[in-house]
Each structure stands twice: as structure tokens, then as C-alpha cells.
Amino acid sequence: MAKKHDSRAVAARILKEVLGGHSLSEASARLLPQLEDPKDRGLAQELCYGVMRWHPQLEALTRQLLKKPLKPKDLDIQALLFIGLYQLLYLRVADHAAVHESAGAAERLGKRWAVGLVNGVLRAFQRQQEALLAKVDADPAVRYRMPAWLLQRIQQHWPQNWQETVEALNSRPPMSLRVNQQLGSRDDYLQKLAENGIGAQIIEATRSGIVLDQPLDVGSLPGFDDGLVSVQDGGAQLAAELLDPKPGELVLDACAAPGGKSGHLLELAQGLQLTALDVDGRRLLRVQENLERLGFSATLDEGDAAAPSGDWSAQAYDRILLDVPCSSTGVIRRHPDIKFLRREEDIAPLVELQRSILTAIWPLLKPGGRLLYATCSILPEENEQQVAAFLAAEESARECGIDAPWGEACALGRQIRPGDASMDGFYYACLEKRAK
Ligand SMILES: C[S@@+](CC[C@H](N)C(=O)[O-])C[C@H]1O[C@@H](n2cnc3c(N)ncnc32)[C@H](O)[C@@H]1O
Structure with a gap:
């Protein structure tokens, strides 16, 4: 039996909230628990953060692909289109699965009428991908995945290295920790991480900071519950x-x-x-x-x-x-x-x-x-x-x-x-x- 709460449907519900003006972290905290399996939650989170990271481009593409804009009550379907495009462009999900699962999620959102629409739009994108990307990327705000006003401000402020700054803002953030030095030194904690097979480096600019090689669940951090470390940039x-x-x-x-x-x-x-x-x-x-x-x-x-x-x-x-x-x-x-x-x-x-x-x-x-x-x-x-x-x-x-x-x-x-x-x-x- 098809699951009512799959990652794509839940991601679409979260993104509908964001497109309606709510913050992503707040909507995720509220709706991600609909998914019981941590792997499903991980995928939904990846889809939501990825879609918002690439939103200017995904939005420009759907504008090209839809004959007329969707109604405000169908922002979840808009979100499913973004989710489908994001998978096709940026995730290692087989194309047919990306299309089929995104379209199927419309049914799980109680909108069977949209299954054909999502399917059709994503297939149309696959057929015209190169030409469409070239067309939307001609706009610098789309090419650099930044709102035009902010791109302009960054260019003015850092004329020498604005591109680096934009790239940094579009990148996935590292996970950083602050060691509670009342309970132990930074070196001791690095040692604990190494013993647990967790790769990490110190953040030179700080007295207590460590950046992990890979983000991980806080539950896997030694001594997190006892206050040995906090997650902080x-x-x-x-x-x-x-x-x-x-x-x-x-x-x-x-x-x-x-x-x-x-x-x-x-x-x-x-x-x-x-x-x-x-x-x-x-x-x-x-x-x-x-x-x-x-x-x-x-x-x-x-x-x-x-x-x-x-x-x-x-x-x-x-x-x-x-x-x-x-x-x-x-x-x-x-x-x-x-x-x-x-x-x-x-x-x-x-x-x-x-x-x-x-x-x-x-x-x-x-x-x-x-x-x-x-x-x-x-x-x-x-x-x-x-x-x-x-x-x-x-x-x-x-x-x-x-x-x-x-x-x-x-x-x-x-x-x-x-x-x-x-x-x-x-x-x-x-x-x-x-x-x-
Ligand atoms: C940048 S966040 C603070 C982050 C916090 N210092 C930390 O390190 O976790 C800004 C905070 O200011 C609060 N805030 C906004 N307007 C305020 C006001 N007029 N008086 C007091 N707090 C306000 C917000 O609710 C928000 O929690």
C-alpha cells in the first residue's frame, strides 16, 4: 500500500509553508516528525534545503514550463515541481524515479488531478533541458541563485571577490561545534571525536571551535547530552x-x-x-x-x-x-x-x-x-x-x-x-x- 507520508509529499508540505512566508527551520521542525524513518526525514530535509538553495533557478524553470501559474492554494504542487526539478538536476536519483515519485506524491497530497501535470512538466523539462537552462541562466540573478537586489549589493560591497561570497552563500554549511571548556579542553574533545571515528579540525579563529569533516546527528556526538559540546558556527x-x-x-x-x-x-x-x-x-x-x-x-x-x-x-x-x-x-x-x-x-x-x-x-x-x-x-x-x-x-x-x-x-x-x-x-x- 502506498504510504501517506513519504519524503516527497512531506517535503512539499514543508515547502508550501515556506512559499507561503514561513521559515524553513520552523516548518521543518513542525512537519518532519510526520516521517518516522530517519532516512525518510533525511531525504525530505535534503529536498527542502536543496530546493530553497536553488530556488531562483527552479522558479525560473517552472515559469517557462507552466502554461499558466498555479493557484495560491496549490503551492504544494508548485513545490513538487521544484522537488522534481531539483532531483533531476542535482541529486543522484534515477531520472525515471525522480519523475514517477514526484508525480505520485501529488496523489498522496490528496491532489490526484495534479499527477499528470507534475509528470508532464518534468518530462517536458527532460526533453528541453539544455535550451531551457541556457535561457533562464542568461539572467545573472538566476545564474548566481540569488535575488537580484542582494546580488547587486554583494557585487557593490565586494567588487573583487563577490563571486566567492555568492558561492559560499550557495554552498552547504559545515557543522561546527563549540567545546565547553569548563568540562574539558578542545584537544581532549578532538581526541574523543577521533576515537569515535569522527573527522574534525579546529577553527583557528576561535578558542573553542571545531568543524566536522561531515555533518552528523547530534546524538552521535560524544557527551552532547552532558553538555560537553554545543552546535554553533x-x-x-x-x-x-x-x-x-x-x-x-x-x-x-x-x-x-x-x-x-x-x-x-x-x-x-x-x-x-x-x-x-x-x-x-x-x-x-x-x-x-x-x-x-x-x-x-x-x-x-x-x-x-x-x-x-x-x-x-x-x-x-x-x-x-x-x-x-x-x-x-x-x-x-x-x-x-x-x-x-x-x-x-x-x-x-x-x-x-x-x-x-x-x-x-x-x-x-x-x-x-x-x-x-x-x-x-x-x-x-x-x-x-x-x-x-x-x-x-x-x-x-x-x-x-x-x-x-x-x-x-x-x-x-x-x-x-x-x-x-x-x-x-x-x-x-x-x-x-x-x-x-
Ligand atoms: C539573531 S537572533 C539572536 C540569536 C541568539 N543571540 C543566539 O545566539 O542564539 C535575534 C533575536 O532577537 C529577538 N528580538 C527581536 N526583536 C527584539 C526586541 N525588540 N527585543 C528583544 N528581542 C528581540 C528575536 O526574537 C531573536 O530571538
């Missing part, structure tokens, strides 16, 4: 290192969820009094889970960093981490749905939100204290331009330069180019409040 690990908390200090992580950097701050300094704040109460639960696994506790507060109120805003902090909401353009390789979901017109409101958070949080920093402004963006207006505008408006603030062997120095702060030393694209600026 190397670039993200530089945040807590740069904030450099000292034992016993009062620290505010003002945009904390899901808590990757909160956990790292607590690993770096014994007895830290950490307040982890986030506007999203559900995401704050993830902070709780992550800290529990590491055996740490912090004060968790749901609140708006742009409008401080309540207990967390009634004290002054030695250090503040401001990992603000941003365009996430530096982490597209990890979240390829950003290419589709993020629009150019989102940038100005994000810049305004960052400005209001930075302005509202600054008074909570003690004189002589340090604030690290962080984004996973590669756009200067969210980064050095944001910091420049703040410094121009706030007399008590001064930048302390980041002297580091990683990334590129900007007029203010430092930018990691995506893929640089296997890291995601992060931006950091370190600010200090003048002592009165």
Missing part, C-alpha cells in the same frame, strides 16, 4: 569571546533566543549573573532547554529591548550582548529560505529596529562597561553605518577596535565574509561607555 562563537565576560559580572544578553551565545557566555566566566532577554516567549523556552543541557541557569525575561521596562531594566550591567534581529544575509548557506523570504524593502525597517534597540539598551550599560553589537548580516547599513550613526548621536559611547586575525576591518567594527575560514558571515563592533 565558528563566527557566532566570536561574540562571547569579544564580549569577554569576567567571573561574577552582571551581563545582559538582550536578544538571547535560542540561547547559543548565552550558553557560551556562561561557559567563559564562572559565576556570571546573566539575564537572557527576548521579545519572543516561545523562543525563550529554547534558551531554557539549551542552558539546562549545559547545566547553567540564568534569569530569563520576556521583554522588548527597544522599550525597557520591568526588573531587567532596573539594573546596570557590566557587559551587554546585542545580537540584534537582522537581515540574516550572512547565514544564507544555513537558512537558504532567506533568499526567498527576505525582501529589499525589509531592510530599512530592520535598520530602524536595530537603531531603537541600541539606543534604548545603551543607558543600561555601566560607565566603563562594554557592549558588543552583533549581526549575521553582510549589509553595511545594518553594520558599520548603524554603529557610525549611533556614535555620532551618543557622546558617552566610543568604539574599541577589534584587533583580530579573522575577518575584514570596516571603518568601524569587523566583518566576516561568509565562508571565510569556514565561518558564517557575522559583523561585530565593540563599544565602551566612557567612565564619568
Whole structure:
């Protein structure tokens, strides 16, 4: 009997959500459990991430192949077309299986009428593949699999190496770990990995980072449940290192969820009094889970960093981490749905939100204290331009330069180019409040 939940049908349901505006990680977390077999889940995940990585091209191809656009209620069928094309172009699935299984998934989605359509479109693609690819790839945004506005920004920002940057953003990300040095050294953990047959290298730019040769399930990582390691990109690990908390200090992580950097701050300094704040109460639960696994506790507060109120805003902090909401353009390789979901017109409101958070949080920093402004963006207006505008408006603030062997120095702060030393694209600026 045909299964109701096969990988392609579930992938189509997930992608329907993404095409409807939801995040891929959130839709995957909700719908992947429909598949019981880890192998089926693995295939569905591969299909979803692959489709979103190549979306600009797959979308252009279906536009050529469909006589008229599908209705909004049939985004799952649109997704099946992407899934079929993705397999034909990029996966080592036999062509006839890719076509047959993708068309069959329409029936499992309760849309028998679409079986013939998916079959017909995919067969038409096979017949005209070369000519169609040449036609759609004539558009640079399709050829480089990036939205046109973002491609243009990357070209402007890195005229010398924009192609490398685009390639890095289109690549599969490595899986990186952060070793909890309170429980053992990085070398000890590398040794443990080697004993378990897991190949890995240290991430030179970081004090605790390791990059695995191959991604794997966290369940296979020695000591994961006991908090020996966390999964975290190397670039993200530089945040807590740069904030450099000292034992016993009062620290505010003002945009904390899901808590990757909160956990790292607590690993770096014994007895830290950490307040982890986030506007999203559900995401704050993830902070709780992550800290529990590491055996740490912090004060968790749901609140708006742009409008401080309540207990967390009634004290002054030695250090503040401001990992603000941003365009996430530096982490597209990890979240390829950003290419589709993020629009150019989102940038100005994000810049305004960052400005209001930075302005509202600054008074909570003690004189002589340090604030690290962080984004996973590669756009200067969210980064050095944001910091420049703040410094121009706030007399008590001064930048302390980041002297580091990683990334590129900007007029203010430092930018990691995506893929640089296997890291995601992060931006950091370190600010200090003048002592009165
Ligand atoms: C880049 S993420 C933080 C990632 C986190 N620092 C980590 O390392 O796991 C940005 C966070 O800011 C939160 N956020 C957005 N607007 C906020 C606001 N006005 N006040 C507080 N948190 C906010 C989002 O809910 C999101 O969890």
C-alpha cells in the first residue's frame, strides 16, 4: 500500500509553508516528525534545503514550463515541481524515479488531478533541458541563485571577490561545534571525536571551535547530552569571546533566543549573573532547554529591548550582548529560505529596529562597561553605518577596535565574509561607555 507520508509529499508540505512566508527551520521542525524513518526525514530535509538553495533557478524553470501559474492554494504542487526539478538536476536519483515519485506524491497530497501535470512538466523539462537552462541562466540573478537586489549589493560591497561570497552563500554549511571548556579542553574533545571515528579540525579563529569533516546527528556526538559540546558556527562563537565576560559580572544578553551565545557566555566566566532577554516567549523556552543541557541557569525575561521596562531594566550591567534581529544575509548557506523570504524593502525597517534597540539598551550599560553589537548580516547599513550613526548621536559611547586575525576591518567594527575560514558571515563592533 502506498504510504501517506513519504519524503516527497512531506517535503512539499514543508515547502508550501515556506512559499507561503514561513521559515524553513520552523516548518521543518513542525512537519518532519510526520516521517518516522530517519532516512525518510533525511531525504525530505535534503529536498527542502536543496530546493530553497536553488530556488531562483527552479522558479525560473517552472515559469517557462507552466502554461499558466498555479493557484495560491496549490503551492504544494508548485513545490513538487521544484522537488522534481531539483532531483533531476542535482541529486543522484534515477531520472525515471525522480519523475514517477514526484508525480505520485501529488496523489498522496490528496491532489490526484495534479499527477499528470507534475509528470508532464518534468518530462517536458527532460526533453528541453539544455535550451531551457541556457535561457533562464542568461539572467545573472538566476545564474548566481540569488535575488537580484542582494546580488547587486554583494557585487557593490565586494567588487573583487563577490563571486566567492555568492558561492559560499550557495554552498552547504559545515557543522561546527563549540567545546565547553569548563568540562574539558578542545584537544581532549578532538581526541574523543577521533576515537569515535569522527573527522574534525579546529577553527583557528576561535578558542573553542571545531568543524566536522561531515555533518552528523547530534546524538552521535560524544557527551552532547552532558553538555560537553554545543552546535554553533565558528563566527557566532566570536561574540562571547569579544564580549569577554569576567567571573561574577552582571551581563545582559538582550536578544538571547535560542540561547547559543548565552550558553557560551556562561561557559567563559564562572559565576556570571546573566539575564537572557527576548521579545519572543516561545523562543525563550529554547534558551531554557539549551542552558539546562549545559547545566547553567540564568534569569530569563520576556521583554522588548527597544522599550525597557520591568526588573531587567532596573539594573546596570557590566557587559551587554546585542545580537540584534537582522537581515540574516550572512547565514544564507544555513537558512537558504532567506533568499526567498527576505525582501529589499525589509531592510530599512530592520535598520530602524536595530537603531531603537541600541539606543534604548545603551543607558543600561555601566560607565566603563562594554557592549558588543552583533549581526549575521553582510549589509553595511545594518553594520558599520548603524554603529557610525549611533556614535555620532551618543557622546558617552566610543568604539574599541577589534584587533583580530579573522575577518575584514570596516571603518568601524569587523566583518566576516561568509565562508571565510569556514565561518558564517557575522559583523561585530565593540563599544565602551566612557567612565564619568
Ligand atoms: C539573531 S537572533 C539572536 C540569536 C541568539 N543571540 C543566539 O545566539 O542564539 C535575534 C533575536 O532577537 C529577538 N528580538 C527581536 N526583536 C527584539 C526586541 N525588540 N527585543 C528583544 N528581542 C528581540 C528575536 O526574537 C531573536 O530571538
